[in-house]
Amino acid sequence: MAVKLLLDKAHVEGIRTYEVYRREGGYRSVEKALKQMSPDAVTEEVKKSGLRGRGGAGFPAGMKWSFLAKPEGIPRHLVCNADESEPGTFKDRYLMEFLPHLLIEGLIVASYALGSNATYIYIRGEYAWIPDILEHAIEEAKANGFLGKNILGTGFDCEIYVQRGAGAYICGEETALIESLEGKRGNPRIKPPFPAVKGVWDRPTVVNNVETLAAVVPIINMGGEEYAKIGVGKSTGTKLISACGNINKPGVYEIDMTISVEEFIYSDEYCGGIANGKRLKACIPGGSSVPILPANLLLKTAKGETRYMNYESLSDGGFATGSMMGSGGFIVLDEDQCVVKNTYTLARFYRHESCGQCSPCREGTGWMEKILKKIDSGKGSKSDIDLLWDIQRKIEGNTICPLGDAAAWPVAAAIRHFRDEFEWHVNNPQECLTRNYGLAHYADPRPVAV
Amino acid sequence: MAEEKKLFKVTIDNITVDVEPGTTILNAARLIGGEVAPPAMCYYSKLKGSGGKCRTCLVEVAAGSTADPRPMPKLVASCRTTVMDGMIVKNITSERVIDARNGVVEFLLLNHPLDCPVCDQAGECHLQDLSYEHGKEGTRYEFNRRTFKKHDLGEYIQLHMTRCILCYRCVFTADQLTNKREHGVLDRGDHSEIATFIEKSLHNDFIGNVIDVCPVGALTDKTFRFKNRVWFTKPMDAHRDCPKCSGEVQLWMRGEEVYRVTARKDEWGEVKDTTDGKPGWICNECRFEKKEARDWVIEGPSHIDRHSVISQGHYEKLVTPKDTLPEVMGGRPPKLIMDIHDVSEVNRPEIKLSEIEGPAHSDDFNQ
Numbered sequence: 001m002a003v004k005l006l007l008d009k010a011h012v013e014g015i016r017t018y019e020v021y022r023r024e025g026g027y028r029s030v031e032k033a034l035k036q037m038s039p040d041a042v043t044e045e046v047k048k049s050g051l052r053g054r055g056g057a058g059f060p061a062g063m064k065w066s067f068l069a070k071p072e073g074i075p076r077h078l079v080c081n082a083d084e085s086e087p088g089t090f091k092d093r094y095l096m097e098f099l100p101h102l103l104i105e106g107l108i109v110a111s112y113a114l115g116s117n118a119t120y121i122y123i124r125g126e127y128a129w130i131p132d133i134l135e136h137a138i139e140e141a142k143a144n145g146f147l148g149k150n151i152l153g154t155g156f157d158c159e160i161y162v163q164r165g166a167g168a169y170i171c172g173e174e175t176a177l178i179e180s181l182e183g184k185r186g187n188p189r190i191k192p193p194f195p196a197v198k199g200v201w202d203r204p205t206v207v208n209n210v211e212t213l214a215a216v217v218p219i220i221n222m223g224g225e226e227y228a229k230i231g232v233g234k235s236t237g238t239k240l241i242s243a244c245g246n247i248n249k250p251g252v253y254e255i256d257m258t259i260s261v262e263e264f265i266y267s268d269e270y271c272g273g274i275a276n277g278k279r280l281k282a283c284i285p286g287g288s289s290v291p292i293l294p295a296n297l298l299l300k301t302a303k304g305e306t307r308y309m310n311y312e313s314l315s316d317g318g319f320a321t322g323s324m325m326g327s328g329g330f331i332v333l334d335e336d337q338c339v340v341k342n343t344y345t346l347a348r349f350y351r352h353e354s355c356g357q358c359s360p361c362r363e364g365t366g367w368m369e370k371i372l373k374k375i376d377s378g379k380g381s382k383s384d385i386d387l388l389w390d391i392q393r394k395i396e397g398n399t400i401c402p403l404g405d406a407a408a409w410p411v412a413a414a415i416r417h418f419r420d421e422f423e424w425h426v427n428n429p430q431e432c433l434t435r436n437y438g439l440a441h442y443a444d445p446r447p448v449a450v
Numbered sequence: 451m452a453e454e455k456k457l458f459k460v461t462i463d464n465i466t467v468d469v470e471p472g473t474t475i476l477n478a479a480r481l482i483g484g485e486v487a488p489p490a491m492c493y494y495s496k497l498k499g500s501g502g503k504c505r506t507c508l509v510e511v512a513a514g515s516t517a518d519p520r521p522m523p524k525l526v527a528s529c530r531t532t533v534m535d536g537m538i539v540k541n542i543t544s545e546r547v548i549d550a551r552n553g554v555v556e557f558l559l560l561n562h563p564l565d566c567p568v569c570d571q572a573g574e575c576h577l578q579d580l581s582y583e584h585g586k587e588g589t590r591y592e593f594n595r596r597t598f599k600k601h602d603l604g605e606y607i608q609l610h611m612t613r614c615i616l617c618y619r620c621v622f623t624a625d626q627l628t629n630k631r632e633h634g635v636l637d638r639g640d641h642s643e644i645a646t647f648i649e650k651s652l653h654n655d656f657i658g659n660v661i662d663v664c665p666v667g668a669l670t671d672k673t674f675r676f677k678n679r680v681w682f683t684k685p686m687d688a689h690r691d692c693p694k695c696s697g698e699v700q701l702w703m704r705g706e707e708v709y710r711v712t713a714r715k716d717e718w719g720e721v722k723d724t725t726d727g728k729p730g731w732i733c734n735e736c737r738f739e740k741k742e743a744r745d746w747v748i749e750g751p752s753h754i755d756r757h758s759v760i761s762q763g764h765y766e767k768l769v770t771p772k773d774t775l776p777e778v779m780g781g782r783p784p785k786l787i788m789d790i791h792d793v794s795e796v797n798r799p800e801i802k803l804s805e806i807e808g809p810a811h812s813d814d815f816n817q
Binding site: 168170185190351352353354355356357358359360362363364365366367370387393394395397398399400 | 501502503504505506508524525527530549550553554556557558560561590591593615616618634635637638639640641642
């Protein structure tokens with residue numbers, strides 16, 4: 001049985017309420033941090049833990065905290081990024097819905113470390129029922145002296161506010177989130193200055209993912225060094241993976257990043273294999289923005305080594321033969337899925353969600369969508385595939401925020417690994433409307449089950 | 451004694467220039483001028499917060515600074531990136547930049563109607579210049595272009611969103627010149643549009659300046675629409691006593707008729723500073739209502755870059771050479787170097803041409 005740090009109490013009856021959560025050992029980290037540790041010691045502990053941001057980029061959280069500018073007399077803020085809008089990712093929803101107090105606890109400790117007296121949870125608009133759960137948890141924590149003025153008699157004041165977004169993917173980008181939090185249009189800011197220097201209302205701000213902040217709780221409880229022992233290499237601790245697609249057991253799993261991708265997909269403890277006895281075709285291992293991998297490259301790296309579920313192993317081989325851990329949205333495609341249609345669906349999403357600020361993303365995402373639609377409906381030509389490649393190349397890296405990259409990567413990877421399928425669509429305009437391409441050379445390398 | 455301000459050395463396309471700390475790469479390149487200055491469609495030096503959006507000014511930073519000479523991995527927007535001491539920037543000398551800029555021009559033109567023949571901005575359109583310099587001759591886009599209805603923003607301004615490239619300059623202008631926010635962007639992505647919420651007209655004494663900042667023909671002067679082409683008109687510097695603004699303007703005249711009044715522009719297409727050093731925004735009264743030559747004190751023809759199509763049919767003052775020939779020659783009078791009459795055998799002085807009947811013939815000389 002794998003180690004569980006975040007979800008070990010998720011199935012305790014009534015864990016959503018303060019009483020049960022407290023009885024199960026909740027809010028210990030707040031007591032420990034506020035009473036026994038200095039704010040810098042908390043940051044130091046997080047640094048030691050090697051915790052990497054769970055939002056997608058995987059930037060070390062402790063490092064991010066230490067970058068926070070601390071000018072005299074200017075308030076600082078912590079913002080929890082709960083705008084989880086990446087297609088295929090739903091781990092934060094699970095955390096907030098079932099373990100709201102875990103997030104609140106992590107937020108209090110992190111606010112103490114960063115000196116934030118007003119902390120915000122920016123939650124996506126589509127999670128309409130979760131703000132109530134969080135606000136209720138905040139009320140309970142406040143009633144028990146863990147929030148508000150003079151927490152636990154230590155003199156530290158902290159308030160947590162829940163702010164709803166209006167349903168924009170772009171508001172998950174930290175500077176767009178800050179703009180939106182300020183009540184403006186959610187357009188990403190041009191960096192520098194970074195939020196650590198000028199964030200919410202031009203004050204130093206740290207924006208962290210829900211899961212990152214929740215992970216602060218076990219780090220403080222067990223100590224950073226102990227936490228770092230879990231996992232492998234620079235992928236320390238545990239990671240929530242939201243698995244979906246053509247698998248037997250979709251859901252949120254906590255893994256300790258030492259298991260292989262093959263084990264994750266096929267073991268009964270996790271995904272339980274491909275649904276309906278089908279074969280694995282491809283997988284998007286970290287949320288819709290990361291490159292899609294065909295089955296052969298997913299289970300083994302280009303060097304023939306086993307691929308593991310951690311930051312380094314998933315990105316082994318760069319974008320040529322690897323992918324990314326991303327936000328942990330694990331989307332599995334079986335042999336009946338059409339990669340062209342899948343790419344078109346993703347392109348449609350990014351076109352809809354582009355903020356329209358910078359030209360490559362605004363115009364390029366729409367163009368890619370139109371071409372993919374054309375190919376998908378059997379009207380494409382071979383030059384369209386090359387054109388698509390050229391468009392994504394001109395978007396990637398030339399935009400204000402990573403949304404342009406996120407729109408370009410899936411298209412690039414689909415063409416890189418599944419070019420024959422695109423060409424099949426172009427060459428068989430009638431057939432592609434009635435059946436799918438199937439497995440081809442990137443076939444599932446596992447033996448056929450008898 | 452305050453220490454003398456240290457200047458940063460920055461090298462752009464192998465030309466080194468000293469600039470004050472805090473200068474952006476774009477402004478440093480503009481100090482050098484010419485082709486080294488990256489094109490800018492959204493950046494406007496007089497508008498706070500502008501820039502970074504159009505991505506035409508992307509440059510490659512080959513070395514971050516003397517202290518940290520690592521190159522920057524991505525191309526950066528030169529209008530929003532400040533220089534560091536010892537920074538080495540590649541603009542037109544970088545293949546990557548040229549390639550990316552071609553891409554951006556293609557993206558900008560994707561949904562642009564290219565209705566230049568009927569557009570009032572033609573001839574002074576930044577997008578025209580940009581695509582002439584960096585664009586390709588054809589488009590690879592084969593789908594329908596996005597279109598919008600035309601809107602009137604008040605009595606004098608028409609908004610034609612179909613032509614807009616969403617540079618946000620007018621939004622910044624409306625926000626920063628006027629007291630309240632009346633202008634913004636609705637929707638997002640490729641269907642976002644500049645709008646006044648909702649179809650409110652703009653009533654403000656300085657709102658006409660949004661026309662001047664618009665790099666394309668999305669915002670046009672209704673008092674000038676379809677009246678003339680800019681290259682048929684003659685720009686003249688003129689001024690009047692205006693209680694609201696500086697009154698320093700450019701008149702676009704044809705004959706004695708004033709067709710259009712705009713603010714004066716500098717070589718980057720931005721509004722020039724007035725003689726007392728303030729940005730030369732002009733008021734609506736000067737722009738839209740004073741359309742008679744007698745309203746103005748005309749100073750003379752404005753200088754127009756000779757590469758501009760407007761310089762065609764445009765007469766500046768006669769220029770007399772400052773140096774006369776003796777001055778150039780250091781006081782010596784010009785000397786006859788060779789007298790053709792001395793060496794020519796054809797010319798025989800004993801033959802009197804006036805005495806020959808009819809036209810002279812070789813026989814007359816061979817006697």
